Amino acid sequence: MKLVVIGFGQCGGRIADEFARLNRRARSYRGIEIVTGAFAVNTDAADLSGLTTIRSDYQHRILIGGRKTSGHGVGKINELGAEIANEDGDKIIDAIRSARRFFESDAFLLIASSAGGTGSGGIPIITQLIKERYMDKPVYNLIVLPFEHEETTEERTIYNSAVCLKSVNAVADAIILVDNQRYVRKDFSLRNNLAKINALMVEPFYNLLCAGEEKKPKHIGARMLDAGDIIQTLVGWTVIGYGKSPLPLITLPFERKRNFRQKSTETHKGIQAMDEAISELSLRCNPKDAGRALYLLSAPAKEMNMDLIKELGDYLRDIAPEATIRNGDYPRERGVLDVAVILSELNTVDKVKDYYNKSAGFISEVKQRQEEIKGKLKEIEDASQDIPSLL
Template identity: 35%
Template sequence: MKIGLVAVGQAGGKIADALLRYERSAGVEIVADAVAVNTARADLLGLQEIDPERRVLIGGDRVKGHGSGADNELGAELAREDIGEVRDAVDAIPTSDVDAFLVVAALGGGTGSGGVPVICRELRRIYEEPVYALGVLPAREEGGIYTLNAARSLKTVVEHADATLLFDNDAHRETGESLAGGYGRVNEEIARRLGVLLSAGEARDPTPEKVVDASEIINTLGRSGGVASLGYASAPLERKRGLFGGRKRIEEDALESTTRVTATVRRAALGGLTLPCELPDVERALVVVSGPPETLSRAGVEDARRWLEEATGTPEVRGGDYPLRDTDHLAAAVLLGGVTEAPRLAELRAGAVEAQRNVAAIAERAELSGGIWEAEGLDPLF
């Protein structure tokens, strides 16, 4: 599956850089072209993989290239005012090669959280291809303003993107890891998961037993504004020296291969999700298993798909394989579409309401209060 990639804000640009590095190192073609959008000139200059001609500075007349200061209302305003420049940059992407657009950003800051809904709405207005958002939720310790930004942005982006894939920073922090120290690793983790999923539908040698094409990914994500989560797990494989030396090979009997595939898929779906949720709370699912051809048991993939059907309670579960010669790991990616409930989302809404109460109290003391947003009615960005 090939995407037109639009990175918004500092975090969005770094995630896009990571995905382009993955594409190069894995020898796949999954990004038709990439555009970076930001209000901060320094962030655009710091990108390494995106063509300088595809970097768009917005709001230059108002913020002078110094960013939006975590103000997502300002981020939305600047994106609206300069949407023509963004549109011109995206128009240069060869849409004949694009299966979908992916707009990437952290939802806690200013430019990304404010700009993503604006850009998604404009792309959906112009293009027939689906427009998906990838939003990174802020860690709890980042503070109330980031929680409030994320809740407001998410409420709006799900209305203007065909689907929104969420990544919860807190769910992937390692024990003892600092917030800043984890950003780079998290970006690479997002890139690896997306890379495995998107690469599965691209032609390659060896040929998969069951190809997962772009339409299956699109059907799983849906086009009705839902939320999605992406699970991932891998398992090391032991290579054994052949009888006459030479390249090591992996030896597994059919039962061992089937068991390994099913176990890896279960770990991806139950413990490796970008947005932790209960499997019965999803409407659609897709499983992709990658690894050396001799380890990709067709029976294992089918068993894993049937298990996922039972666990989710939905017949809309698709599955396929993605053979790779030069790897010592078996990996599984599980895409869950139409997520209806997730503990982190409920927590985010509650935290946003508390943050807004604090903001309102401060404003009231300054005789500037405009009221308090309710739990399910946070003011949208536009």
């Protein structure tokens, strides 16, 4: 599957940069392309120059709202982010159109954080614009949710998230939710934290996107997963997971004939990887709420067998009984067996509901505060009624 990837704001831009690196990896190690164009859109010039892999010309790192923000961002005011995206939308469309292999793309992936201003305000506007222009290609959103400490210290974080999520849900074909808090690991140093988190976030996409682009028979599975399977799976609220089990790199000659015990170890490793994928989903949710699901098993060809694929299918069926399940196998890796899982068409997501509920309170608080200010202003005005004015 080939994507056009567009990142908005600091977070979106950096993750789009990570997708550009993923494409570079696919090209050099596998000889295939999975990203036809990678773009970063921002109101902040410094953020754009901090990227490393997205091409550095103005058609790929797109500065918007220059006049309004002088290149310094919108400071978390999502209304301003939306307004600027509205005004400069054509700039983005022009840039996409000029991408070299645009017409080979299967879908768009737009990325932003929900908590900021530029990304969270701009992404619904541009999603809608692209949907109007390119009716034949699905438009997906990947939305990064804030860390816990950001939610507790800054009300605007929750309010921006609620507004962003409601807006993208009205326009995007699917919204992949990715919760920053789920990726915090004790062993990451603070400085490298975001870079590591971004790498973890895009990793599940590597095999998912590559599997359908393979041309060599030895890398084509018994059941190849292609763009059609992914497009059929992605609808509405979506989460993604990834797990892997190491395999011995070298098998000794006397071990080559697999006995029943080895076979059961293989199945065990497969289940272990699937287990990890489910327990480390990009956002905590209940798999029972999924209407569609997909899994891809990647492993050395000799480690895969129909039993294993069936076992994984049974496992997923147990935890997501309502879902239509698609699957694929991808004979690729050496020394590792990995499983990528997508749960989609979730009919409820607690975290999203929480944002809506919490900011409903916030909105009435803001309104009340505004009323109070208005009342005070009126008092001063009334008091000044009999004073002559010089104007």
